[in-house]
Amino acid sequence: MAEILSPIDHTVAFTYPELVRAEAFARLEAAQTAQRAWMQVSLEDRIGLCLRVLDAYRSQLDAHAIAITKMMGKPVDQARGEFEGGMVERTKSLCAQAAEALADDVLPAQEGFRRYVRHEPVGVVLNIAAWNYPLLVPINVIVPAVLAGNAVLLKHAPQTALVATQLQQAFAMAGAPAGLVQAFMASHETVAEVIHSRRLGAVAFTGSVRGGHEVMRTVARDNFIPTGFELGGKDPAFVLDDADLDFTVGNLVDGAFYNAGQSCCGIERIYVHAAVYDDFIEAYAAGVRAYRLGNPLDDGVTLGPVVNAAAAQRIKAHNAQAEARGARALVPADAFDVPDLSPCYLAPQAFDQVTHEMDLMREESFGPTVGIMKVSSIDEGVALMNDSAFGLTASLWSTDDARAEAIARRVQAGTVYLNRCDYLDPQMPWTGVKDSGVGCSLGRYGFGQVTRLKSYHLRTTIPK
Numbered sequence: 001m002a003e004i005l006s007p008i009d010h011t012v013a014f015t016y017p018e019l020v021r022a023e024a025f026a027r028l029e030a031a032q033t034a035q036r037a038w039m040q041v042s043l044e045d046r047i048g049l050c051l052r053v054l055d056a057y058r059s060q061l062d063a064h065a066i067a068i069t070k071m072m073g074k075p076v077d078q079a080r081g082e083f084e085g086g087m088v089e090r091t092k093s094l095c096a097q098a099a100e101a102l103a104d105d106v107l108p109a110q111e112g113f114r115r116y117v118r119h120e121p122v123g124v125v126l127n128i129a130a131w132n133y134p135l136l137v138p139i140n141v142i143v144p145a146v147l148a149g150n151a152v153l154l155k156h157a158p159q160t161a162l163v164a165t166q167l168q169q170a171f172a173m174a175g176a177p178a179g180l181v182q183a184f185m186a187s188h189e190t191v192a193e194v195i196h197s198r199r200l201g202a203v204a205f206t207g208s209v210r211g212g213h214e215v216m217r218t219v220a221r222d223n224f225i226p227t228g229f230e231l232g233g234k235d236p237a238f239v240l241d242d243a244d245l246d247f248t249v250g251n252l253v254d255g256a257f258y259n260a261g262q263s264c265c266g267i268e269r270i271y272v273h274a275a276v277y278d279d280f281i282e283a284y285a286a287g288v289r290a291y292r293l294g295n296p297l298d299d300g301v302t303l304g305p306v307v308n309a310a311a312a313q314r315i316k317a318h319n320a321q322a323e324a325r326g327a328r329a330l331v332p333a334d335a336f337d338v339p340d341l342s343p344c345y346l347a348p349q350a351f352d353q354v355t356h357e358m359d360l361m362r363e364e365s366f367g368p369t370v371g372i373m374k375v376s377s378i379d380e381g382v383a384l385m386n387d388s389a390f391g392l393t394a395s396l397w398s399t400d401d402a403r404a405e406a407i408a409r410r411v412q413a414g415t416v417y418l419n420r421c422d423y424l425d426p427q428m429p430w431t432g433v434k435d436s437g438v439g440c441s442l443g444r445y446g447f448g449q450v451t452r453l454k455s456y457h458l459r460t461t462i463p464k
Contacts, residue, residue: 002185004159007073007305007344008295014071016161019186021193028194030179031124031151038180039121039149043102046147047095052174054088057166059173064166066297071160072131073304073344074259075296086136090442091143093426098147101444102451112461119451121149122201122226126184126194128215129164130206131157131307132262132366138167140430140441141204141228142181145450150201153184153194157207159307161185192218202226202450206264209435228439228449232264233392233432234364236385237421238407240378240398241275245283247419248397253287255395255421256370257348260306264436265393265415266422269354269361270372271381277374281352284372285330288348293336305344306367312344315367319349322360322371327351330372356387364390378407386412391433395421414440 006013019027038046057064065079074082107115125145129138134156142152156164164183171181186194195203195218202225205215212229219227237252239245255267272280296304306312323329329351336347346368354361354371361371375381385394394413398404401418408416414432417423424430424442431440439449 002158002161004071004161005308006070007307007342008070008297010309010342010344014067014162016165016185019184019190021190024184024186024190024194025197027153027179027182027184028124028197028199031153031182032199034177034179035121035123035149035151038146038151038177041149043098043147046149047098049171049174049176050091050095050143050146053170053176054091056173057083057087057170060166060170067162067166068134068160069296069304071162072134072307073296075301075304078259082133082135086133087139090136090139090424090426094143094147094442094446097427097444098144098447101447102148112459112463114456114458114460116456118454118456119148119447120454122450122452123150124200125150125152125202125204125450126155126191126200127152128155128191128203128205128207129157130264131159132259132264134160134163136424137206138163140446141450142167144441144447145202146181148447148450150450151179152181154181155184155186155191158185195219196222198222200225202228204228204439204441204449206230208232212437226439226449226452228441229437230264230430230432230439230441231435231437232364232366233390233436234268234362234388235265235390235393235395235413235421236388237267237270237395237397238375238381238385239270239272239276239280240381240396240400240404241273242399243276243397244399244419245276245279249280249283249287251419251421252397253284253290256350257288257291257303257368258422260303260346261348261368261370262306262366263422265424267395268365268370270370271375271384272372273381274374274376281330281372284350288331288350289335291336291348293345293347294339295341303348303368305339305342306346307344309343311367312346315346315365315369318358318360318363318365319351319369322351322354322358325355325358326353327358327360327371328353356384362388382407382410386410389435392436393417393421395419
């Protein structure tokens, strides 16, 4: 049995069986069988299933949320919110968009012919999901895949392996045919064998850049199938000289420290115009100090541990290097009582006097820390935002909409926000540039990752 070590107290919270090769291929066979029948089911019935899944998951929500907290450390209220404020919204939105997204594209009339393009299911989708938002990450793939007529194998991160079983059970409770959505907790070697079998229709991966390259190489060796990679970011915010600071500061504190900063689209670096810099710094430091650090199972705790000891060490190293190179810590070392339940607890921290020579401003920290840098012009701010290997999201903070839109066109990112951050709109494509990945999910465009285009060119009149 594989073990899940809880970041809360460094004890084994759960165990789960890892599929051996024969079991993995049996699940693949079951998925193929289920998919062949499922693709014949009406879209109305597919939508009905996905909506019933919400009721099924909600019926077990308290237990599921506590399990998520024990597995990866987010406060229980945030674990519940991942369902109510995320999974529900995204599922309903995708169901509402499915008919338009999957409708045939009918070409202009041509005498004697009927021509259209159909969005057909790819077959079995392998969804390799990350641990940081263990419900939302797989839902971005599972729901559009099922709506499009596919089956799904969910290979969740080992840290949150039980979520794969939670979702499999919710689909079963909702009346899904056996094999349609299955947990697929197998070793990297077994998963690679399944990919090499050429029996998958698509692979969707969310995780690290290194992991994305490994999956892409594995897929490319024997396959020409759709792939999608969401690989995280080093997302910047640019606070302009006319920003509403009361509104901006609160949102950027939350954007950097929600979920202990473990969000692909969380704020990891902030550029502030010199005209408002001093006021921003003072208010931001006060906002960080308002967090309550502790055991995420306790009421009132707003900041839990990071996912594991290795993550904590990486974040500490970024902080230490920044200070050694001249950065100033804005939160006193004694501002928080750091629990000693495990090595995964970190006090939240913000730094100013930072530069792009520091890993804090270049590498993905993925934790409760952020660097803040003063800039003197729009050109300087945009150049620094774009000076990154990543390009997932970026945010601008200004009360001048027209000026902000003009700046947004210069920013290299999959999504640019104005006066908002750390949010996924389920009606818009979720995509990135550079090392943040390729492909997209969500919105009507996200259905393209789990469908293939098939042209129908039909002669309806035989010439005499």
